Amino acid sequence: MHTRIETDGQVMTVYLDGELDHHNAPAAREKIDEFAVGFHPAHTILDFGGVTFMDSSGIGLVMGRYKLLVQFSCTLEIRNLSAHAYKVMRLAGLDRIAALSRADKKEAEKHETHQ
Amino acid sequence: MRPINEMRLQIESRSVNEAYARVAVAAFAAALDPTLEEVNDIKTAVSEAVTNCIVHAYPNEVGKIYIQVRLFERGRMEIRIRDRGCGIADVKKAREPLFTTRGGDRSGLGFSVMESFCDKVRVRSAVGKGTTVTLVKLLHGREASLEP
DSSP: OEEEEEEETTEEEEEEEEEESTTTHHHHHHHHHHHHHHHOOSEEEEEEEEEEEEOHHHHHHHHHHHHHHGGGTOEEEEEEEOHHHHHHHHHTTGGGTSEEEEOOHHHHHHHHHHO | OOOSEEEEEEEESOTTHHHHHHHHHHHHHGGGOOOHHHHHHHHHHHHHHHHHIIIIISTTSOOEEEEEEEEOGGGEEEEEEEEOSSOOSOHHHHTSTTOOSOOTTOOSOHHHHHHHHSSEEEEEEETTTEEEEEEEEEOOOHHHHHOO
16 A cells, blocks of 8 residues: 655645555554644545555544544545445445545546456 | 355465455455445455454464355355454444444444445354354345346
């Protein structure tokens, strides 16, 4: 799993790539938290466009980041979710703590060819 | 009812094996021609069960995880994931959404995810002896729907 962070003003965008499970989540978490604590973003976007698999570790990653970011009054947005990742996040009610949006159709097809 | 095909897999409870376990089970199910959504459901449920073995059953040691997959007529799939770890004292409580014995980023939703992505989830556990989770998934993929 690869994690890349970009900033624009007070907005932090995190691009996640690969399979998000219990094995891979800690590295992503540490990278995001370390950066966020130094940067204090006003808004954070987690971009799941490159995520090819996700289980409940993805839920844990989002809930944990929310708990940290809310301390800086930072808002959270999750973008480019595959149909499957969206289903997992809705199951956990994450739409109550973050704005969730799915990948557009072209992106969704890319997900399918990755499988 | 006799299975039409069966496989067994034994892995060590190392987190690096989570990906291997879910991919191996999904690949074996390919004979039933599942849809992409069904493949994702299987991979996710297996990932949850195997993660539970690693995190909870063998918290301070590396133990063995035994996976058995049986395929039946009409797209019925049974996945049994067994460990010889510490066992669960209160299975009912463990299955409750958001319940977790661990802090950090554990969501406590592992069993909820298994339940929503499978047709049936059975848990048998004995403290000090281990846990067996059985996942039943009915695949309605192309080939399954052509069965008489």
